[in-house]
Each structure stands twice: as C-alpha cells, then as structure tokens.
Amino acid sequence: MKAQIILLAILIFAGLTTITAENKESNKEAAKATTTSISGTITDAATGESLVGVKVVLEELNTVVYTDFDGKFEFDGVNNGVYTLSADYVSYATNETVSVDTKKVSDLSIALNAEK
Secondary structure (H helix, E strand, O other), rough: HHHHHHHHHHHHHHHHHHHHOOOHHHHHHHHHHHHHEEEEEEEEEEOOOEEEOEEEEEEOOOEEEOOOOOEEEEEEEEEEEEEEEEEEEOOOOOOEEEEEEEOOOOOOEEOOOEEE
C-alpha cells in the first residue's frame, strides 16, 4: 500500500511538471503572436542613396537604433500598437516623424531632406 501511494505521488508530480512546461511553451507562443518587428530603410530624398548612421528612435519605448551601411534599421520584439518613429541625421532636416501601426505596416521607407 505504501509503495502504491509513493508511485501515485510520483505520477502526480510528473503530470504537474508536464502541464507546467506546456503552459510555459504556450505563453511563449502567445507572446510571439503579440509582438512584431518594425524595420525599414532611410534614404536621401534627392538622390535616393541610403544613409548610414541615421539615429532612429521609437519614441514610446525610448529605444534607439542606427541605420547600417545599407540604410536599414530594425526594432525587434515590439508589442503590436501605434508608435511614433523619428529619424535624425546631421545636415538633414531634423526629427522626421512617422506614425506606425504595426497591424498595418512594419517595413518602412523614409526619405530625409537635406537642410537648405
């Protein structure tokens, strides 16, 4: 009888461990479904050339990235919603601002105008 109780306790513990692992995996999948990435390319409006090192800010999250050699940027793990994205570059009109709704668009093309 004592052995049966111990065996029953082990089986219950094993079952609870499996359920907990499945719930954690389920929560990870749900988190992935509610997050996205916002990416894009920043170019010179007059020439169409990619701009390297543009400061790109996701205002609501106070997160900053810089464009790479191809003028590309990316914010990963962003919750779905509407965000203000600003781009700032030396010798270009400051603080170009774009509103982004992640349900509608996540890949942007932004053209900056040189200061006059």
